Amino acid sequence: MERLRKWLADGLVDTVIVAGVDLQGRLYGKRCAAEPFLRDMADGVHTCDCNFGWDVERILIPGLAFTGWHTGYGDMTAVPDWSTTRLYPWFEKTALVICDTKSHDGGFVPIAPRSMLRRQLDKAAGMGFTVKAASELEFFLFHETPESSRAKDYRNLATISGYIGDYCIFRSSMDEPLIGEIRRQLAAAGVEVECSKAEWGHGQHEVNLVYTDALEMADRHVVFKQGVREMAAMKGYQATFMAKWHTEHSSNGAHIHMSLWRDGKPAFHDPKGERGMSQTMRHFLGGMMALARDFQLLYAPTINSYKRYGDLTFAPTTITWGGDNRTVAFRSCGHGSSMRLENRIPGADVNAHAAYAAMIASGLYGVENAIEPIGPFVEANGYAVTDAPRLHHNLIEAADAFSSSAVARALLGNDVVDHYAAIARWEIGEFMRNVTDWERRRYFELI
Incomplete structure (x- = not known):
């Protein structure tokens, strides 16, 4: 104050x-x-x-x-x-x-995303841990405004580039008048950006945020998305964090990096452990993997989220883990004090606080129950692993799994599970009652 x-x-x-x-x-x-x-x-x-x-x-x-x-x-x-x-x-x-x-009595509203995350951070603290995290977010930019996109009914939108720009300095240079301004303004707002790059999709960019405490990072994640959308609009552009904005274009991910610390020291590193991983890290990963399907609703909260998942797309389809491997759902990254886990399941449409809460809750559940990672360490193509558990294909499956999960209810509370499942089922109902462009193109003339 x-x-x-x-x-x-x-x-x-x-x-x-x-x-x-x-x-x-x-x-x-x-x-x-x-x-x-x-x-x-x-x-x-x-x-x-x-x-x-x-x-x-x-x-x-x-x-x-x-x-x-x-x-x-x-x-x-x-x-x-x-x-x-x-x-x-x-x-x-x-x-x-x-x-x-x-609420009026001064208590935290349990279903509030920030309350959900605080509850899990309190549990971590009770186990002697602090949690650090970082988000890396992808988004598309368009030569559009919110008004022009609506007027076009979101058809035939013009991306700011017309070719694959992944890691291309020329492409990022062309977009630097906007992206550079975004980085500088966010830094002035206390949202420190580590780096930005042109991404795979036409007009797509990725920005990595600097690692910090989990609650602060979740807040920065929200401010980042809000800021990008606002600054783009103020400059005459439009940004979208939609998980999959177009059938023929790549998707937007939100890869979340996380680690536990104890007494100011990293709890995930053990130089004597397999691949440098401590038992705490292995069990945290095991918990996240074991409950990935139960908590997928919080990683992929919309109908559109599930259009992002597909083989050979860099978005995971199965619950697998590895190291320097972009074909798996969970990665072991870094070394020494930078040892961390990366969750590649969320898309850029994710609610950061809810996803962080789910990761911490499931990870700590793994630590408490000494759960080992599922399946082998994948060093090759994760999409070729045929016996790994598959992620849910749609919001219906994810909502049903979340609602029926006794573990999710125990870790997050009945009020949270019931409310978020109800929100998802409303979304499903709205989608099912609306006729899509795909249906008209497929059936209007030919059926």
């Missing part, structure tokens, strides 16, 4: 974005004038609980226990976490503070 007071006194800030994280991993909340916010609302800002009761288009979902017409759509409170206070420099004189979502 004192940092914000100083910025106000120095004339650097007159507006504060007071925001929580919604079920889709987006910021929700209010823009407040800085002076009255600090004077009158520093204990929290009221927001309608419909923020946890609607879908990605903000259409209210019936039948939820948490909120609805039966509850009167009351308030919940966005309570500032002052450690997250940062400048929001792509808007003039603006700061952002990320909030925890609390």
Whole structure:
């Protein structure tokens, strides 16, 4: 709070974005004038609980226990976490503070993504661990605006390049006026970028964020996506983090790196262990692998998420593990203090806080139960491993697995499982009742 007071006194800030994280991993909340916010609302800002009761288009979902017409759509409170206070420099004189979502009695709302992650971090702390993480995110850029894309009904959209640009410095140089500005503005907002590169898809880029504590990284993940979308729009472009925006184009991943630390020292490295892995690391990996299908809904939360998975696409299709191998679901990366695990299952449409919570919950479950990794260390083509458990093919399978998982309920709570499964089933219902372009092209004339 004192940092914000100083910025106000120095004339650097007159507006504060007071925001929580919604079920889709987006910021929700209010823009407040800085002076009255600090004077009158520093204990929290009221927001309608419909923020946890609607879908990605903000259409209210019936039948939820948490909120609805039966509850009167009351308030919940966005309570500032002052450690997250940062400048929001792509808007003039603006700061952002990320909030925890609390109920009228002051308790954390269990289904709030930040609450879910805090619960797992508390469990890790109780076991003597701290958790560090980093996200690497992919997105596409278009010579479009939100208005032009809607006017085209999202057909025939123009990407900012028309060829494969993976690792191409010329391509990234052409896009540097925008991407460089994004990197610099994010750094000024406390979201440190390690590097960026042109990616495989036409107009696609990848940005790697610098490793830090898990809650802070999940927050940075959200700010990064929000910032990219806003800055692109302000420059006359449009960005999408949709997992698979087009049948003929590559997909957007969100590879999540994670490690445990104890007493300030890495808990994943053991120079005497197989491949330098400690037992803690092996069991954390084993837990993530064992529960990957149970928790896949939190890694792949939309209908579109499952269009990303396919053999020979660099997105996993089976629950496999390896080292320097982009064909597996989980990778053992780094050496010494940088030893970490990479989860390649999530797409860029993932809710970071929910996915981090799922990874920590399942990993700690593996540590508690000494679960070994599933299957052999894959050194060749992971897609050729025929006896590995397969990831779910669609949201229906993932929602059913999550809802019926006794372990997920024990680790995350019944309220979390029931609410997120209900959100997924609403999404499934909306998809099933809508006629798609593919159906018209396939059946309109020929059936």
